[in-house]
Amino acid sequence: MIKQAIIPLAGLGTRMLPLTSVMPKELMPINGKPNLEYILEECLEAGIKEFIFIISKNKLSIKKYFFNDNFYKKIIKKKKDVKIIQEYKKIKKYQKMIKFVYQNNPKGTGDAVLKCKKFIKNKFFLMLLPDDLIIKSNCSKEMIRLHKKTNGSIIATKRIEKKTVSRWGILSIKNKKKKYFQIKDVIEKPSIKKAPSNFAIIGRYILPTKIFGEIKKLKPGQGGEIHITDAIRRLIKKENKFYGNIFTGKYLDCGTLSGYINSGIEIFKGK
Secondary structure, eight states: OOOEEEEEOOOOOGGGTTGGGTSOGGGSEETTEEHHHHHHHHHHHTTOOEEEEEEOGGGHHHHHHHSOHHHHHHHHHHOOOHHHHHHHHHHHHHHTTEEEEEOOSOOOHHHHHHTTGGGOOSSEEEEEOTTEEEESSOHHHHHHHHHHHHOSEEEEEEEOOGGGGGGSEEEEEESOOSSEEEEEEEEESOOTTTOSOSEEEEEEEEEETHHHHHHHHOOOOGGGOOOHHHHHHHHHHTTOOEEEEEOOSEEEEOSSHHHHHHHHHHHHHTO
16 A cells, blocks of 8 residues: 655755745645645545655755644634634644655755655655646546556656657656556657657656665766656666556646746636
């Protein structure tokens, strides 16, 4: 069973400057709620019982957001506002489920995942990138269902326009079914000519604990970072089964200012 989710939150958020100079992008509100909470709600609905947040010393406000009891207690004592009481109860529920690890130097998703090794209890775990929201259908739940069916690792994917492949990690596919396929290879930001498909990686993964050993063997790649996709490629070459889940929900990119604004509009329209 998959009961743990890793959420990397230590990124610098440079694409959202100057807003992220004072607030982590993961706490920026979308329709009155931080995008991080949308991620947590997706996980809870999918049966996740524990979250591992990867933060840095510059992102301590994320920890404070979930562990600010004195603030709530003072407010509730002064005014018995039902809405505030409900929010505090929700925060208290999250408190029991969250662990923190620290990545003070931005060395990539692979390095971030490796720091969680001692906390992972089962053979597989979920990882979600908070820049990517998927609404209207629970992507994590779909992925867990596919994992149970295949007993393999899962990557969320969607078709993109061929002309945009150089902006994405692209999957090479085989044995395609209606809603999923087996992954033959992962190519990071290929040219249009070299792209093996137009199925892009979206920030949801079900990964095996075997990946920790592969990450340890990696040398820094593009940008001096340790990339999780390089570790995935190594596992695929060793004949570990990875599958692409063609999710049914709507993808929203919260990692850029225009994407963030559009996400608010789309979520509001869906209410």
